[in-house]
Amino acid sequence: MDFAESQRSPRKHPVGLMVVIVLHVLLGYALVSGLARRVVEVAIKPVETKLIEEIKPPPPPPPENLPPPPKNLPPPPAFVPPPEVQVAPQPVAPTITTTTVAPPPAPVTITPAAPAPPAPPAPPRAAARPAIGNISACAPTGADYPAAATRAEATGTTRIRFTVDAQGKLAKAEVVKAAGPSREHKLLDRIALDKLSGCVFKAGADENGQPTGGTFEVEYVWKLE
Secondary structure (H helix, E strand, O other): OOHHHHHHOHHHHHHHHHHHHHHHHHHHHHEEEEEEEEHHHHHHHHHHHHHHHHHHHOOOOOOEEEEEEEEOOOOOOOOOHHHHHHHHHOOOOOOOOOOOOOOOOOOOOOOOOOOOOOOOOOOOOOOOOOOOEEHHHOOOHOOOOOOOHHHHHOOOEEEEEEEEOOOOEEEEEEEEEOOOOOOHHHHHHHHHHHHOOOOEEOOEEOOOOOOEEEEEEEEEEEEOO
């Protein structure tokens, strides 16, 4: 049967017309009552689906007088995957990096400072030297013995103290011990003082070698020969 003729069948037109009329009535009611949106959303889907189902043409009939299928066809060749080809990777040339290394610093030689020479020893301090006089050159002799002392046989020891300044000059002379108590002994003491005071004196020196004065005593012994 021809498809166009099947669509012109007088039985299907009244049904479609009735569906269209009903849809218009529902649409008008929905517009009037304010429920158009909800009614349209609910009603359209079944109607459209129905219309599509009504309009969809039936599948065509299978063709007639098809040639019979071939008999004893050979099976398709089996799929053989191509062999895998191992491709060796290209050798990568090594990268040579040259690093300039600074030469090591020269070793630092620290020469120890020469030890300071030891301080020279202090010179030994000179011993202090007392003032002296050359008594032997001016001492009294037998000729100086008084006649009165000889007659009285007066003897004894006269001690005289001399004081010399820093220039070696006699500053003072005095009898600190008499030869005896008599007048003749006094004569002996005076002669010893006079004779010894004329001697040559020498100043003393301190520990630093500086000249200094001093005091010393001399004893002269009177005796008869």
